[in-house]
Amino acid sequence: MEVVDILTELLKFKSITPDDDGAMNYIDMFMDGFEAEFLEINGVKNLILTKKFGDGAHLCFAGHIDVVPAGVGWESDPFEPIQKDGYIYARGSQDMKSGVAAFLCACKDASDFKGTLSIILTSDEEGDGIYGTLEALKFLEQKGSLPDFAVVAEPTCTAKFGDAIKVGRRGSINGVINIKGRQGHAAYPEKCVNPAHQLASVFSDFAGYNLDSGSKYFKESKIVITDIRGGMEVTNVTPANVKIMFNVRNSDLSDYEDVKRYTEYVFHGFDYELSLKQGSKPFLTDENSKIVSLMRQSIEKISGVSPELSTSGGTSDARYFAQFGVPVVEFGVINDRIHAINERVCIKEVEDLYLVFKELIENFY
Structure with missing residues (x-):
């Protein structure tokens, strides 16, 4: 299935924090070939997917499947995605099911990675966020399986796809x-x-x-x-x-x-x-880190844009990776309608985001 098809399916789940509405099970079935571990803590569902290709570095993609309530005033049903004029309209289309769909497809299509690929998904990022990604990372630490690098696919771009990578966040x-x-x-x-x-x-x-x-x-x-x-x-x-x-x-x-x-x-x-x-607390990933350098290269190749390194915006689950000493970046589609009425995402951006993540995986070594 193509990335837009997966995104369309994900958008149909009414996954308002902390209810995943069955999205985690759907993702587990889609990601055959990956080992799945479910963690449910105080009503929050988390899913960790892992596939070991070789003994090299462990690269993790992370995101959230939960969305904020739709609100009133939509021109269409916020949980029945529609395509119009090159966009998909639905709650969560930008924040952040587009990013989730892109890295799911990129990881599923990977065939020649020399290390471990993993995915962390939570249903509690838009809420308190204390029983989600943080708990998943604690679980991986106890197993001795913390990732070496991480990418959180939050929407980061401002005016043009590819124009910003988040390398840190303020406290x-x-x-x-x-x-x-x-x-x-x-x-x-x-x-x-x-x-x-x-x-x-x-x-x-x-x-x-x-x-x-x-x-x-x-x-x-x-x-x-x-x-x-x-x-x-x-x-x-x-x-x-x-x-x-x-x-x-x-x-x-x-x-x-x-x-x-x-x-x-x-x-x-x-x-x-x-x-x-x-x-x-504030965190910053070194601009010379491997994950920053390779992400920049992948974005430039696919989009033709040289991204700015940014720390703007509020908080995200990237802070938890930094807390565990994991170099982390955030990259995703344009952020101009998150949490808004008639939230939408550009189809071309979703397709390009998949290609950026695919390029990152293929050239990680």
């Missing part, structure tokens, strides 16, 4: 500041401690502040305010407290302690509580 730190005051009548502000006024006095020093200037592959670590709330939505009572929520996508130049220190500096003297949580 993510979430924060909540609760400024405490003393509620009172708005007509007697001298009898109140107004936390909104306190916040106003320092807000410009905090909101949008860059903790560093960025580095070669990372943008600056910026404090981004995501929510502010306080009071009772009346005009004659001052608030008892004001809560500010924020996020920092941190580079390799700033960390949890830097965020904590700067927050404490700005809000020094206030009566407040601070909660910080590190969601993920």
Whole structure:
């Protein structure tokens, strides 16, 4: 079967996190010749497929079969893929069943690989992501079977197919500041401690502040305010407290302690509580790594485009490979409609993505 046929079948599964809707079983049957190991943890299904050709390096392809809910306003059924004007429309077509279809077909067609090819699939990337790829890698570590290199087929391109490889990701730190005051009548502000006024006095020093200037592959670590709330939505009572929520996508130049220190500096003297949580840490694959070099070569040969090395965007399961010391890159189709209404993918891009992965496998040695 051709890659577009496989993609079309995958798109029919209503695999909303963490339900795979039977997609894993379908993939297992399609990938005959590969040893299959199923891991189900707290309702999350994971599938590891492995085929050893020789004693050389272990190359792993990874991705997720789950999708976000479709939402309303689609021009067609989001789980009945349709082809129109060179595109396939369906939920998950870009993020990321196109990537999954491409590496499934490329691995299935491999015949002269000198090492081990494997595939890790999860049904929980769009959710919390803690019982998916991470658990699969723990399982492989216990067996002594961690891959030497990995490719995650997330949609990475921006304007043209082939224009970007992700070689790392920023970390993510979430924060909540609760400024405490003393509620009172708005007509007697001298009898109140107004936390909104306190916040106003320092807000410009905090909101949008860059903790560093960025580095070669990372943008600056910026404090981004995501929510502010306080009071009772009346005009004659001052608030008892004001809560500010924020996020920092941190580079390799700033960390949890830097965020904590700067927050404490700005809000020094206030009566407040601070909660910080590190969601993920930044990682970067060396640009001279074999996987980066070979991926660039494969993309240039198939697309004629020289890809930029990028670390933009949010988090992905690539971070878990980095956590286990596995050099990892991300490459996939153009990302312009992920999680959106009428999500679609260009058929030519899917076909070319398959060829890129096929080229990578064939020329890995």
